[in-house]
Amino acid sequence: MMTNLQPKSHKIVILAEGSFGVLESKTATVLVRYLPDNIVGVIDSTNAGKDVSEVIEIGKGIPILRSLSDAIEFRPTMLAIGIAPPGGELPDEWRSIICDAIQSGLHVMSGLHHFLSEDVELMEMAEKHNVILWDVRKPPDVLPIATCKAADVDSTVILTVGSDCRVGKMLSGIEITKEARTRGINAEFCPTGQNGIMVWGWGIAIDAVVSDFTAGASEEIVLEGAKWHDLLIVEGQGSLVHPGYSGVTLSLLHGSMPDAMIFCHQPSREIVARYSVPLPHITEMISHYELLTAPIKPAKVIGIALNCYDLSEAEAEEAIYSVERETGLPATDVVRFGAEKLVDAIQQYLR
């Protein structure tokens, strides 16, 4: 289910015109991080000529290009839309770039709310040039209302939850999955958002699902992952204190029915991003998650993933030490110090 292109088998050019390296191009950054060997270049005329690593510290050797035509010499097979703006609309100025890509025979992978595959002009063009327009956010046509079936799977289910958007729920999930696999555990990452789906090649973008079925979609992801894997790391979304997305968060919490949770947080973040809502203390946020699982299927937070990208190494170590002391839970920054501690905690839950 849930996919029709495998990004890992393509040569990808990323469209991030005008915004590479800023918050809005999170998709581009994620693709560079996890599919570096597949990325032939990033289009952003405002940074053209630089190496990707000069802008985002990863992706050494990947060029930033002025335009799509500059990318053609690298023989890409896919254009990835590297932006995820609030609301998800397609910027007008990008439309012609997408048309050019289709006419050059490139598949297009998009995480926008505006579905390319429902755009008559683009679809006609895609059919003519025999390419696929893959809207990674487009949910399956039929989804159930959640039935608590996810509680019955044989796999151990871990959900990454968090204090806010963009604190590392996807990244921690992937790093935990990779670390578990190096230990010989049959682990799978279960993507629930567009970036995770692009990187991992399957999943459902639950924030694009009609709200009656959002928990049901979360359940489907777990049931699918459990067919072949012993350990599922489900990508969390949003936060229980996020004014816009808290409902998505709770649907995922109740639909995926985790055995345990990893709490993700950015120590330097004091308010919900883009809102003036102060974040409660981390122990309070953790207790919210545990409280809301209790009536349905109790689950504890068993580890903490701190996103310390904006701290020095000494500050990061201090933040980790401090949160371990306050919560009594193992903590780490998975990018800086690896996910070992978290997988140690998770292994105790393996059936």
Place this chain on the structure above:
Amino acid sequence: MMTNLQPKSHKIVILAEGSFGVLESKTATVLVRYLPDNIVGVIDSTNAGKDVSEVIEIGKGIPILRSLSDAIEFRPTMLAIGIAPPGGELPDEWRSIICDAIQSGLHVMSGLHHFLSEDVELMEMAEKHNVILWDVRKPPDVLPIATCKAADVDSTVILTVGSDCRVGKMLSGIEITKEARTRGINAEFCPTGQNGIMVWGWGIAIDAVVSDFTAGASEEIVLEGAKWHDLLIVEGQGSLVHPGYSGVTLSLLHGSMPDAMIFCHQPSREIVARYSVPLPHITEMISHYELLTAPIKPAKVIGIALNCYDLSEAEAEEAIYSVERETGLPATDVVRFGAEKLVDAIQQYLR
């Protein structure tokens, strides 16, 4: 916004074939309760010949009919689909009845997930016969991500919350609104579900909104109501402990940003309906709602609406007394004993 037919100005025949009086025909019951003067008959061949009041204790004088053709003599102008099954699909056997209604010149009002207005065959027929197919669940084409704007309205906002689906969140909201109006308060009921929209003539069915925008839709409803009213009673949805719908509940809680809440509960209910999830104690459920509002805009539960339809009068009085003692809050059964106590509590919050 949000409507194109005013049910109060129509003569309505309700389709509830095979299921009138059972849980699945909640829509039919609600229409009989709140628009009795507009209902010319209910179609259900399994109860044909009876009076509506013989089946559901209200609606005296409204006939139950064998078929649509039996209804025509009452000169209806609208067919209302009186069913709301989980999943919301259109039962095959009802399709031909809808076709007959359209061909007889009746508008059709539907709360199904399957949108009649996106059904090519039905739409062509409707255009030919100059009638409107009103999908009350169909959300507006453009909705925002919530921005916390609902916190800034001048109106007082009250949200009905609850322990489960079908415990009286809509009904309490309507009864509170009516009682407030008899006291001269410029109050408005703000429907968030299909039944409320059918009865009240406006609103957004937030469970049909893509989950990224569900809190935003809730915000829109409050902003709209606040244009003309001092007191808004927002219809709650689901429950924070409902495995399928909890995300809808939390989106509404955070999007509508109430000043205070009325908690709705059925004393005889011990598990979440259709699930094997035991309901926590009422004080615990109340604390969940208050806890989750606290970080964004703190709101307290200030009154309790008990649905005692399955209790004797003495049992209902005992249940009310008992919950008042346990919570320290005013409680009532709005159908049996009126909403006065709740409006007393709400009046203290009027600005």
